[in-house]
Amino acid sequence: MNLPENHFKRALREGRQQIGLWCSxxxxxxxxxxxxxxxxWLLFDTEHSPGDPLTVLAQLQAVAPYDVSAVVRPASNDTVLIKRFLDLGAQTLLIPYLQNADEARAAVAAMHYAPDGVRGVSGLTRATRFGRVAGYARKAAEELCLLVQVETGEALERLEEIASVEGVDGVFIGPADLAASLGHVGEPGHPEVVAAVEDAIRRIRIIGKPAGIxxxxxxxxxxxxxxxxxFTAVAIDVGILARGTEAMARQFNVN
Incomplete structure (x- = not known):
């Protein structure tokens, strides 16, 4: 049995725009x-949602027959959490709140087996198709994609060193936390925040890494x-549901 191809990773390497939906x-x-x-692509979030490895497993299974890539955001840059999501079959992870290159290198190490990293080895996981992917441990890294999230003023000061870490496949800018870090909590549209985001995107592209938001x-x-x-996420499922139902209620003057 062959290792599944990571179409999202291929698209980024080929410079093809990927439009995503955030799933909370x-x-x-x-x-x-x-x-x-x-x-x-769909982002399955476990940082700011009730999601956890078991709910993500069900989501990965549900979307597997569809022509869409799954990206998973662990709750933190945690080696054990990363291992669990990889073993569940997630191939692309978005790691939140990285502050420096050392934290980026730790995330890279968590994605790889020894001697290149510290990912624990198990041969009977969903990722290995329960032992049916021959040579999975040797080939897994080819289809894994690591995205790191930069979302504070401190991290922006170190953006180049974070983005340049070998094994980082893309850098995502988090406007909400960045706004708070810059003193404009709840105002991601503040001119200072917008300017910082735009500057960060340009800097990431100069380095040659894909940028996301x-x-x-x-x-x-x-x-x-x-x-x-x-890789540009343009909506959040909870937002669509809440705002859409409110709009419908207003049409019928529901108080």
């Missing part, structure tokens, strides 16, 4: 409902794409 609803039913909507602001999403983001 932990259910597999919701994940399957949006899997066929036409997005290139999440923004439900359609105009700003298009602006980020024009500047150079290659």
């Amino acid at each position: 609803l932990p259910g597999s039913y919701a994940a399957e409902a949006v899997a066929g909507s036409g997005y290139d 999440l923004t439900p602001d359609m105009a700003f999403a298009q602006r980020c794409i024009e500047i150079g983001t290659l």
